[in-house]
Amino acid sequence: MELGSIMEFLNNKSILVIGATGFLAKIFVEKILRVQPKVKKLYLLLRAVDTKSAEERLHNEVIGMALFDVLREQHGASLYSFVYEKVTPVPGDISCVDLGIRDSLLKGQIWNEIDTVINCAATTNFDERYDVALGINTLGPLHLLNFVKKCNNVKVLVHLSTAYVCGEDAGLIQEKPFPLGKAKKGTEMIDVDIEKKLVDEKLRKLHSEHAEERPGCLDGQTLVFTKALGEMLLVHYSRDTVPLVIIRPTMVTSTYQEPFTGWIEGLRTIDGVAVGYAKGKLKHFPFKPQLIVDVIPADMVINALIVAMVEYANRSTTSEIIYHVGSSLRNPFKFSNLNELFFLYFTQNPLIDKEGKPIKVGEVTAFSSMASFRIYMAIRYSLPLKVFHLAINTVLFQKHYKDKYTALDRSLKRGMRLAKLYEPYVFFKGIFDDTNSEKLQIAARETCSEADAFNFDPTSVNWEAYMMDVHFPGLVKHVLK
Numbered sequence: 001m002e003l004g005s006i007m008e009f010l011n012n013k014s015i016l017v018i019g020a021t022g023f024l025a026k027i028f029v030e031k032i033l034r035v036q037p038k039v040k041k042l043y044l045l046l047r048a049v050d051t052k053s054a055e056e057r058l059h060n061e062v063i064g065m066a067l068f069d070v071l072r073e074q075h076g077a078s079l080y081s082f083v084y085e086k087v088t089p090v091p092g093d094i095s096c097v098d099l100g101i102r103d104s105l106l107k108g109q110i111w112n113e114i115d116t117v118i119n120c121a122a123t124t125n126f127d128e129r130y131d132v133a134l135g136i137n138t139l140g141p142l143h144l145l146n147f148v149k150k151c152n153n154v155k156v157l158v159h160l161s162t163a164y165v166c167g168e169d170a171g172l173i174q175e176k177p178f179p180l181g182k183a184k185k186g187t188e189m190i191d192v193d194i195e196k197k198l199v200d201e202k203l204r205k206l207h208s209e210h211a212e213e214r215p216g217c218l219d220g221q222t223l224v225f226t227k228a229l230g231e232m233l234l235v236h237y238s239r240d241t242v243p244l245v246i247i248r249p250t251m252v253t254s255t256y257q258e259p260f261t262g263w264i265e266g267l268r269t270i271d272g273v274a275v276g277y278a279k280g281k282l283k284h285f286p287f288k289p290q291l292i293v294d295v296i297p298a299d300m301v302i303n304a305l306i307v308a309m310v311e312y313a314n315r316s317t318t319s320e321i322i323y324h325v326g327s328s329l330r331n332p333f334k335f336s337n338l339n340e341l342f343f344l345y346f347t348q349n350p351l352i353d354k355e356g357k358p359i360k361v362g363e364v365t366a367f368s369s370m371a372s373f374r375i376y377m378a379i380r381y382s383l384p385l386k387v388f389h390l391a392i393n394t395v396l397f398q399k400h401y402k403d404k405y406t407a408l409d410r411s412l413k414r415g416m417r418l419a420k421l422y423e424p425y426v427f428f429k430g431i432f433d434d435t436n437s438e439k440l441q442i443a444a445r446e447t448c449s450e451a452d453a454f455n456f457d458p459t460s461v462n463w464e465a466y467m468m469d470v471h472f473p474g475l476v477k478h479v480l481k
Helices: 006-010 021-034 052-064 066-086 106-113 130-148 192-208 220-238 273-276 298-313 335-348 370-390 395-400 402-426 435-447 463-478
Strands: 012-016 041-047 087-093 118-119 156-160 172-173 244-249 249-255 284-286 295-297 320-323 365-367 429-433
Touching: 006 021, 006 298, 012 021, 012 066, 021 066, 021 298, 021 320, 052 066, 052 087, 066 087, 087 106, 106 244, 118 298, 130 156, 130 220, 156 220, 156 298, 172 320, 192 335, 192 463, 244 298, 249 298, 273 335, 273 402, 273 463, 284 370, 295 395, 298 320, 298 435, 320 435, 335 463, 365 370, 370 402
Parallel strands: 012 041, 012 118, 041 087, 118 156, 156 244, 172 429, 244 320, 249 295, 284 365
Antiparallel strands: none
């Protein structure tokens, strides 16, 4: 296993990036432009109806972000001329055939030029409808694979997945693919075509009834299910045709080092809980303190992706390889540690409420099962709400208790919603084997002089220092500002 020079590999390369407005995709784009300005072209697929809309998204949602401040300092006033020389925004949609690219000339140019394809497209939105999640997470990778098969020079397709496609597996989880069509539990078979048919039939029925379009309500397991199906399709239909690398990160957190420490966008996995806690709204939550919270900084995920891309492109084989990028095996960090650091950081650095007063926080009470948490929530919120409901039409209620009723109802819904979303993670009993990733790290150190600039070794992270000095401050600065 040899890498050679990563910079030399990237020199004069044309790369297609799918899902370019996503958190990790932006970090990839920034890194490539910063470390190898001699890259030939980055084609960024952006969900947009036309070129103008794609250019606006590139400007507002990618280059305009604080993430690109280091590049801004390097290039000054010439940043945008540099970017538009190197970057081509491509309007399209991964959930459509040929990625929804309507411009036939641009499509032909991409087919002829690109050497590497990076798929970061995914929906992780819990308010997404199931049909949309299925279109992006499951059918999207298949549309991309069919598109790549029409390309003339692609050396590798890198698919960014998630380690949690393993479902509820426990113990040591291997870096192996899952067979297409077989359910993770029992003997039941999964048919993607049937899933799609059921969705289409339901949509037709809703349209015929002129139903109002509303947000969906997915849980973590359903989103992971659609991602797992996408992986299965990619592995099954790429064999012997397209060289495939699958990157499975665990729970992704803010940047560890590059382009600067603590950059984050939106609420990533554990951060929904962190924000609820910091605002004084989360005092009880279901989790087992002794279990491991498997986190990995975002820039390490991208470093692993780039190194894997370079190493695999130099191979002659077309069989897939999977990399777990996480910390649970070699540098475990427990929920009990995270809970303690929540308390320590937000007592020392409290958020300020609307009245200008510091928000007081206490230690979170842990419930070791969803059943015990539901019982607590029923006693604490559901029963008082029922009492209030009996008096809802009285004048006394309207004058004195309406606000309290609303607050209780909101707290109940928020708590149960968060618990449902995080259930697959807070009770997860698996440890992710990262043998392939460790071998890749060793190969990089031994055969690549630039390995230090692409560090993804989880043992190099001191979790307490990272959380207290990098992640929590970054969360406050970039998300809670």
